[in-house]
């Protein structure tokens with residue numbers, strides 16, 4: 001089973017995120033960059049499937065030069081090789097454009113599974129698995145909290161509002177996972193050393209056959225008109241329970257006309 | 260007036276409240292046409308509600324193929340309608356299915372998409388609340404037919420009767436869209452409490468409850484307030500409460516009038532799903548818990564004494 005796993009570099013989860021006033025894209029320069037937390041679960045799942053069924057795991061990202069650090073981390077977790085799609089023309093791409101560029105890059109690789117997480121902590125759109133399945137013309141298994149692979153057949157538990165659906169598809173396919181699926185491993189010292197020797201390839205837009213007129217901020221399919229900081233929440237009151245905490249809360253509810 | 264397509268979000272044909280919110284919003288943008296995509300003979304349950312909230316037309320597509328495969332068939336029908344009717348915009352709910360159908364439709368029709376809008380203005384500028392509610396963004400779609408997914412609870416649903424004239428849509432799903440087959444739909448819980456994403460009051464419990472029994476306290480308080488029950492990931496992962504009750508980055512995003520966090524520390528991933536609630540209240544024994552940075556009213560204390568007292572006190576005052 002050959003797996004391409006997609007990872008994205010995002011501002012550190014706990015950092016205060018901002019938009020850059022000059023172009024209204026996420027300000028990535030001012031904060032630490034990390035692998036999107038949920039993508040670690042996608043990498044872990046890829047490694048688990050490989051361990052059980054054989055094959056090769058390739059990690060792919062589209063992002064600026066510094067994204068290499070994150071690719072090294074994936075390699076040190078045990079991924080076999082890394083591909084970095086990097087080109088100035090891609091900067092500021094919206095989700096629709098990114099799905100096109102990523103699909104083109106995936107097209108240069110051979111895969112049975114394209115594995116990715118449901119959403120990143122910065123964009124939080126939750127649509128990339130669906131967009132990629134549409135672009136690649138392969139089945140979409142998304143929002144998976146459990147995956148079973150049996151030959152070319154894959155069955156997942158897809159989370160729903162009422163519980164879950166058991167969904168089946170045959171490879172090649174797109175598999176989108178959520179963080180309930182596993183517990184990501186930490187890179188070992190051996191893994192970190194081994195990562196230095198693993199192949200890391202760079203792709204330009206041209207290498208991936210990307211039409212640069214279809215990517216980048218200038219032709220993005222949606223644009224930010226303006227943005228403002230939300231008014232901060234007024235500081236609230238915190239009281240210590242002296243045996244009447246419940247009564248005080250009820251008083252607060254009454255004062256706020258919540259009861 | 261320009262036609263606005265509204266994708267009906269429903270359970271076995273019965274529209275969810277968010278559908279009425281979308282129809283209400285669509286009326287402020289143009290003439291709403293509902294798009295009903297469901298299994299064979301499922302439309303009967305939808306008809307009256309869609310008429311009550313002002314649908315002018317309803318495009319009705321009924322076929323088991325729409326329910327038996329994951330989202331791709333629905334996207335095919337919706338994209339076909341977008342191509343045929345050239346609406347001014349498409350509105351769908353910001354649910355998992357709503358976003359995935361909308362996303363695939365955007366790719367098929369060469370359109371742009373904006374997800375998680377909390378408002379859409381008459382000139383089709385969408386408002387989003389991002390980065391845990393700290394930034395308000397106004398965005399516009401620049402390609403094709405503007406597609407918006409809108410968060411539940413963003414618009415107050417207002418009835419206004421409409422003809423809801425049904426127009427049947429022939430469904431022929433391509434083989435390519437039948438790749439992901441639903442083998443079984445498993446219902447894990449069916450409570451009588453309000454839907455989490457739509458509730459006006461949400462009471463959530465976390466690891467501080469100590470075990471599944473602790474949720475009885477949370478349910479008791481939720482019931483006296485007519486609210487829904489939520490949970491932190493620590494509680495859902497431990498199996499104390501069903502996963503669909505999880506609030507946060509990877510759970511539901513809720514924005515109720517009142518959010519009560521019981522025994523929840525307030526990790527950033529949890530805050531991402533509840534930070535825009537109107538009033539936030541917490542009970543936690545740790546005065547340093549980050550949840551207190553958000554609360555309008557916080558009680559530092561043992562939830563096992565504070566919560567039962569609160570529930571009793573509310574019952575006393577409202578009976």
Ligand SMILES: Cc1cc2nc3c(=O)[nH]c(=O)nc-3n(C[C@H](O)[C@H](O)[C@H](O)COP(=O)(O)OP(=O)(O)OC[C@H]3O[C@@H](n4cnc5c(N)ncnc54)[C@H](O)[C@@H]3O)c2cc1C
Nearest residue numbers: 465466467491492493507508509510522524529544545562
């Ligand atoms: C990719 C990713 C996605 C995630 N998504 C989510 C998400 O969607 N939602 C989510 O909630 N989390 C999510 N998390 C997990 C998150 O980081 C936290 O681990 C989780 O929210 C903690 O849950 P908790 O507050 O219940 O537990 P804890 O952090 O352990 O807090 C328990 C609290 O209970 C208090 N307490 C204990 N006993 C009592 C008592 N008797 N009386 C009063 N207070 C008491 C303690 O003081 C403590 O503050 C995610 C994590 C990752 C990595």
Ligand SMILES: Nc1ncnc2c1ncn2[C@@H]1O[C@H](COP(=O)(O)O)[C@@H](O)[C@H]1O
Nearest residue numbers: 006007061062116117119120123125128
């Ligand atoms: N530029 C990118 N490079 C690689 N993977 C990406 C990129 N953008 C999105 N993805 C994948 O899609 C998921 C959802 O991303 P997003 O659409 O940003 O919420 C991410 O967690 C990644 O797995």
